[in-house]
Amino acid sequence: MSDANVRIPEEAKDRLAAIAVAEGLSLRAYLARLAETLLTPGERAEWAWAALEEWTGYAPTAEQERDLDGELDRRLAQAAGVSR
Numbered sequence: 001m002s003d004a005n006v007r008i009p010e011e012a013k014d015r016l017a018a019i020a021v022a023e024g025l026s027l028r029a030y031l032a033r034l035a036e037t038l039l040t041p042g043e044r045a046e047w048a049w050a051a052l053e054e055w056t057g058y059a060p061t062a063e064q065e066r067d068l069d070g071e072l073d074r075r076l077a078q079a080a081g082v083s084r
Helices: 010-022 027-037 041-056 062-079
Strands: none
Touching: 010 027
């Protein structure tokens, strides 16, 4: 695996290094572990939809989502006094 250089403020680097040391890791190992545990915005959205479906049983089709989005847009426009 090749290394990369990332430019961040010195204070941020110092804080991350202190956290890493407290966990018995090098800064490099801590950042690698952190990157493996964080979700991208897309992954968070997928997780949220899966959790919603599991919790409520709600699983709209793509067509239903489009219809609901359109209805929400219409209502928001109506509330803002914009005619559609």
